[in-house]
Amino acid sequence: MTTQTQTTSAACETCPVHNAAALKKLGVDMTDFDFVVALAGNPNTGKSTVFNALTGLRQHVGNWPGKTVTRAEGGFLYGDNKYKLVDLPGTYSLLATSLDEEVARDFILFGQPDVTIVVVDATRLERNLNLVLQVSEITNRVVVALNLMDEAKRHGLQIDERRLARDLGVPVVPMSARQGEGIPELLQAVSEVAKGEVAGKPYRVKYVSPELKRAVEQLTARIESAYPDLPNARWVALRLLDGDERIAEAMRKGELGDLTHGSIEARAAQLQVIGNQ
Ligand SMILES: Nc1nc2c(ncn2[C@@H]2O[C@H](COP(=O)(O)OP(=O)(O)OP(=O)(O)O)[C@@H](O)[C@H]2O)c(=O)[nH]1
Numbered sequence: 001m002t003t004q005t006q007t008t009s010a011a012c013e014t015c016p017v018h019n020a021a022a023l024k025k026l027g028v029d030m031t032d033f034d035f036v037v038a039l040a041g042n043p044n045t046g047k048s049t050v051f052n053a054l055t056g057l058r059q060h061v062g063n064w065p066g067k068t069v070t071r072a073e074g075g076f077l078y079g080d081n082k083y084k085l086v087d088l089p090g091t092y093s094l095l096a097t098s099l100d101e102e103v104a105r106d107f108i109l110f111g112q113p114d115v116t117i118v119v120v121d122a123t124r125l126e127r128n129l130n131l132v133l134q135v136s137e138i139t140n141r142v143v144v145a146l147n148l149m150d151e152a153k154r155h156g157l158q159i160d161e162r163r164l165a166r167d168l169g170v171p172v173v174p175m176s177a178r179q180g181e182g183i184p185e186l187l188q189a190v191s192e193v194a195k196g197e198v199a200g201k202p203y204r205v206k207y208v209s210p211e212l213k214r215a216v217e218q219l220t221a222r223i224e225s226a227y228p229d230l231p232n233a234r235w236v237a238l239r240l241l242d243g244d245e246r247i248a249e250a251m252r253k254g255e256l257g258d259l260t261h262g263s264i265e266a267r268a269a270q271l272q273v274i275g276n277q
């Protein structure tokens, strides 16, 4: 083998396609994980399909929305790191209206995942982007899995994923999870964001009014002092200013503290959510 060939093959080993070999599905083994990754997305976009592909577990998959109703967790090894992957119920928005949406919302907002993968349906991009923008409001660590690309192609839809990534300010990985296409690239993107090698700079809605900005800042500070362990106090402040009765009620009853990372973990342990074995 010539030096040239060796160089080429060594370089090639770092490409995502070859890194596929670096995935080890760990099933329910989540001991000593380095990173927590959440799978969020609208209902029926392929979250559990991705979850199963990465963990080797068998979460319920089917072609109708609302199958996953509670959290499921599994592990995988990629490169030198162990990951805990959390499959969530589908949700259209972080303004949860149903119990399973609430499970997803609570984990995305308060579970402090290191990376949130938002799985979107490439054939219904506009509707799906709503959640991407909402998640982008609360964290920089987002990867968009642009799933069902096979369906999009079948319908003659063309998506400029580079442009989309630029506009959203986060990595976008086109994929067809059911066929396993794009999984290596997704893993690569997730590991880069988890390790801080790639820093997203998500598009955020700009608050034009200085009064609103000031009100948000003041209220955020008060919430932070009342609930020092609560991540995303700013989101809670925005919801309160928007007149969200459920959040106001949780605040009045002192239940907001139940949404901190530790409490969510404890509640999950009680529920024993791995119902897929
Ligand atoms: N054609 C195609 N179908 C897919 C792809 N990924 C997943 N599916 C199918 O889409 C349907 C929904 O997949 P799930 O993984 O159950 O979706 P989910 O997001 O977990 O759904 P909920 O838990 O109900 O929110 C299933 O029939 C999958 O087989 C894909 O890339 N292409």
Ligand SMILES: [Mg+2]
Binding pocket: 047, 048, 049, 060, 067, 068, 088, 089, 090
């Ligand atoms: Mg599911």
